[in-house]
Amino acid sequence: GAVVSQHPSWVICKSGTSVKIECRSLDFQATTMFWYRQFPKQSLMLMATSNEGSKATYEQGVEKDKFLINHASLTLSTLTVTSAHPEDSSFYICSAREGTGMGTQYFGPGTRLLVL
């Protein structure tokens, strides 16, 4: 089956530093990847849609300069949290969709970010 990986699985950083999270589709090509954020005991909130070779589409209220997304290839998207602050601490989950249709999204295992 389709596998999506994320790296790192968890990260602790100091306030003010930047953190990069990678999302890879391991056995399929993903034209579109999605980045979600999940707070404890809450549902997933879509942050942005990442399209290979073009700029990401951000959801309302998500700062594009704060959360930089790059989708450089059909198997890799990165999310960089710039100048992280404690309120950015969360569980970040990516998903990838194969092809260009409305097929199933496969989710990565998530990255837990803790900003001190």
Added chain:
Amino acid sequence: GEDVEQSLFLSVREGDSSVINCTYTDSSSTYLYWYKQEPGAGLQLLTYIFSNMDMKQDQRLTVLLNKKDKHLSLRIADTQTGDSAIYFCAETGTGRRALTFGSGTRLQVQP
């Protein structure tokens, strides 16, 4: 906009059936999904159903879709302690590529 709602909590005894319910508002929903999330982990796709289907069965899982009432349910037969997790209902529709998630239902299975 799209809205998906689920009850927050369900407790069942091991061996019983569990039924997790979900309602959605968008009549153009095309694909409806059930995902499972265990503590500290990502989402695992359990099953999905197209909007032109009423029912889908996959081993212990049965999905029922009432399109008229915009109601989706997931039935887990012979529930096991390993089924304890949070179950998310999600949907997407024509013209949309991202998923809209419900708040998740925490299933607790008592031995």
